[in-house]
Amino acid sequence: MTPYTRTIEKVTEALAGAPLDYEEEKAFVGSQKKKGISWQEAGVLVLMAEGKNGLSFILNKRSQEVSQPGDLCFPGGHALPIADRFVANWIIPYVLPMRKSQGYAAARQRRPKTFETISFYLANALRECWEEMRVGPRKIDFLGALPCYRLVGRRKIVYPMVGRLTKPVKFKISYEIEKNVCLPLKDLWEPDNYGLYSLKLTGKYRELAGTDVWNLPCFAVAGKDGSRDILWGATFMILMNLLKTVFGFTPPMDGPVRAKADLYPAAAKKRH
Numbered sequence: 001m002t003p004y005t006r007t008i009e010k011v012t013e014a015l016a017g018a019p020l021d022y023e024e025e026k027a028f029v030g031s032q033k034k035k036g037i038s039w040q041e042a043g044v045l046v047l048m049a050e051g052k053n054g055l056s057f058i059l060n061k062r063s064q065e066v067s068q069p070g071d072l073c074f075p076g077g078h079a080l081p082i083a084d085r086f087v088a089n090w091i092i093p094y095v096l097p098m099r100k101s102q103g104y105a106a107a108r109q110r111r112p113k114t115f116e117t118i119s120f121y122l123a124n125a126l127r128e129c130w131e132e133m134r135v136g137p138r139k140i141d142f143l144g145a146l147p148c149y150r151l152v153g154r155r156k157i158v159y160p161m162v163g164r165l166t167k168p169v170k171f172k173i174s175y176e177i178e179k180n181v182c183l184p185l186k187d188l189w190e191p192d193n194y195g196l197y198s199l200k201l202t203g204k205y206r207e208l209a210g211t212d213v214w215n216l217p218c219f220a221v222a223g224k225d226g227s228r229d230i231l232w233g234a235t236f237m238i239l240m241n242l243l244k245t246v247f248g249f250t251p252p253m254d255g256p257v258r259a260k261a262d263l264y265p266a267a268a269k270k271r272h
Contacts, residue, residue, distance in 0.1 A: 004054055010246060011246050039155045044160050045129050049164065051182060056184045056185065059073065060072070062178065089119070107119070107144065125161045133173055162242065191252055217254070218259070
């Protein structure tokens with residue numbers, strides 16, 4: 001058994017026993033709806049692959065054509081209820097190879113409502129992965145699910161699904177994506193890669209936050225060409241939760257400022 005295979009087994013086993021809050025979050029969304037408050041829900045795929053440096057995470061860098069340009073993110077987005085429910089109920093359990101995976105078998109052992117939610121947002125995340133990167137679901141193995149991540153300021157709840165590529169693929173990115181970014185797991189153990197992302201707030205963001213600057217925990221991702229991207233926000237927190245759940249690793253949440261930027265200056269000018 002290779003180190004990569006052992007790590008994948010460790011991830012699958014840890015996620016199988018990890019508590020999930022999906023029923024509670026669904027109840028919360030329902031209670032908010034009764035009050036006239038609408039929350040968005042979305043699935044994302046925490047995608048892993050075997051690379052030269054062992055296990056790596058595949059991230060997307062958002063293009064200038066979409067909201068939050070320049071941010072690193074997992075493939076994912078809002079659900080299409082009819083299409084995603086069809087895939088969840090018929091394609092995944094009867095057609096796709098992942099139906100035989102340990103991760104999917106473990107998901108079936110959870111409470112029916114939780115399994116239903118996992119299946120739906122897994123279908124959602126798989127569809128988005130195809131749309132953004134042209135990675136078909138037959139080339140992905142499902143390892144398990146992580147607890148929700150709630151973005152209070154945006155009234156959005158993210159359901160993270162965890163998967164791995166079963167074979168090498170060539171990504172064909174859509175207009176939404178500037179490039180793919182490969183983040184080796186081994187780099188995440190280095191404390192010097194962590195720090196703070198100092199974001200200057202202007203316009204509507206300054207009004208909403210009531211402050212001029214946010215200093216948020218981040219991770220500096222080094223590129224092969226000497227470039228550097230900053231991993232922060234929801235994607236950073238979801239990935240850190242995976243490291244804690246599987247490996248018991250808690251990263252530093254402070255440190256030196258690794259980068260400075262204005263928070264979405266174009267969007268900040270728009271009225272809210």
